[in-house]
Amino acid sequence: xxxxxxxxxxxxxxxxxxxxxxxxxxxxxxxxxxxxxxxxxxxxxxxxxxxxxxxxxxxxxxxxxxxxxxxxxxxxxxxxxxxxxxxxxxxxxxxxxxxxxxxxxxxxxxxxxxxxxxxxxxxxxxxxxxxxxxxxxxxxxxxxxxxxxxxxxxxxxxxxxxxxxxxxxxxxxxxxxxxxxxxxxxxxxxxxxxxxxxxxxxxxxxxxxxxxxxxxxxxxxxxxxxxxxxxxxxxxxxxxxxxxxxxxxxxxxxxxxxxxxxxxxxxxxxxxxxxxxxxxxxxxxxx
Numbered sequence: 185x186x187x188x189x190x191x192x193x194x195x196x197x198x199x200x201x202x203x204x205x206x207x208x209x210x211x212x213x214x215x216x217x218x219x220x221x222x223x224x225x226x227x228x229x230x231x232x233x234x235x236x237x238x239x240x241x242x243x244x245x246x247x248x249x250x251x252x253x254x255x256x257x258x259x260x261x262x263x264x265x266x267x268x269x270x271x272x273x274x275x276x277x278x279x280x281x282x283x284x285x286x287x288x289x290x291x292x293x294x295x296x297x298x299x300x301x302x303x304x305x306x307x308x309x310x311x312x313x314x315x316x317x318x319x320x321x322x323x324x325x326x327x328x329x330x331x332x333x334x335x336x337x338x339x340x341x342x343x344x345x346x347x348x349x350x351x352x353x354x355x356x357x358x359x360x361x362x363x364x365x366x367x368x369x370x371x372x373x374x375x376x377x378x379x380x381x382x383x384x385x386x387x388x389x390x391x392x393x394x395x396x397x398x399x400x401x402x403x404x405x406x407x408x409x410x411x412x413x414x415x416x417x418x419x420x421x422x423x424x425x426x427x428x429x430x431x432x433x434x435x436x437x438x439x440x441x442x443x444x445x446x447x448x449x450x451x452x453x454x455x456x457x458x459x460x461x462x463x464x465x466x467x468x469x470x471x
Contacts, residue, residue: 196219197218197220197246198246198289199218199287199288199289200216200218200240200287200288200289200290201216201217201285201287201288202216202285202287202288202302203215203216203217203224203279203280203281203282204281204282204284204285204286204323204327205281205282205283206282207283207284207323209370209371210324210370210371210373210374211229211353211370211371212227212229212230212323212371212373213227213228214226214227214233214281214283215227215279215281216233216236216237217275217279218240220240220244222275223272223273223274223275224272224273224276224279225270225271225273226270226271226272226273227271227352228351228352228353229351229352229353229371229372230320230371230373230447231352231353231372231448231451232352232353234316234444234447234448235448235451238448239270241290247292247300249293250292250293250294250295250296251295251296251441253296253445254296254438254439254440254445254449255438255449255452255453256431256438256452256453256456257438284304284326284327285304285305285306286302286303286326287302287303287305288300288302289301289302289303294422295422295424295442296440296441296442296444296445297315297316297422297424297441297442297445298315298316298444299313299314299315300312300313301313302319302322304326309326311326313423314422314423315423315424315442315443315444316424316442316443316444316447317376317423317442317443317444318423320372320373320376323373324373333377333380333381334381335386336381336382336383336384336385336386337363337381337382337384337386338383338384338385338386339362339363339382339383341360341383341415341417342358342359342360342379342414342415343358343360343413343414343415344356344357344375344379344412344413344414344415345358345410345412346410346412346450346454347410352451353371353372354450354451354454355368355369355370355371356368356410357369358375358378358379358382360382367381367382372447376443383417411431411453411454411457412432413429413430413431413432413450413453414429414430414432415427415428416429422442424441424442424443424444425440425442426440426441427440428440429446429449429450431453434453
């Protein structure tokens with residue numbers, strides 16, 4: 185059990201410092217600090233940061249989770265052995281990020297996501313959020329890389345192919361049989377953009393594509409796969425998504441209650457699969 189040291193702020197054990205060192209191409213990297221630890225915890229991606237913080241929340245018993253994390257079907261022995269240790273670094277004299285510094289206060293973990301506020305320490309601005317998706321939008325806005333959203337395509341479901349996994353980041357493409365283009369992503373922010381494009385409600389005056397289009401594209405295999413997930417969003421509540429995700433290669437399906445839970449499920453599946461590194465040129469894929 186972690187025992188928090190007395191901090192300078194009232195109830196200081198509730199606050200976490202996120203020092204962002206890089207956000208190049210929207211790839212979030214940095215350090216997490218908390219008064220219960222002498223060292224800093226390193227994260228190389230948004231999903232890894234979320235997993236690190238969830239474990240620290242559990243260790244410090246605040247905020248308490250309201251539901252258990254869902255996952256794809258597995259043996260209990262696999263589930264018990266999945267958790268990995270923190271990557272840590274010696275805490276510098278100052279807890280400031282090279283790019284930006286935030287003080288995070290997650291008050292609740294309802295609906296398999298987070299609610300609270302985050303303070304951008306350089307400007308002193310406090311941003312409330314009702315979900316992890318909302319927190320992602322804040323990072324995008326503050327770190328200076330928001331993107332304009334095109335009109336959504338209004339599909340009922342889409343396919344997410346994970347073709348690369350490196351430094352705790354999965355990359356791949358989002359596609360649909362009735363959409364000619366494939367949408368490549370290299371991080372969670374791009375994945376969210378493409379899912380919102382594919383699954384968002386289509387304007388009433390825009391016609392659906394009349395035929396299923398054969399598609400051909402070049403896919404870099406990278407280190408794994410590909411692993412394919414069919415994602416269907418059924419509801420949009422609590423500033424997040426609820427739906428189902430099917431892991432095609434394993435024939436396993438699970439429900440997710442938030443975008444955060446979906447991210448962790450996919451990340452867990454990729455790590456669980458234990459793919460060996462492949463080398464070679466890109467391959468032609470036709471769907």
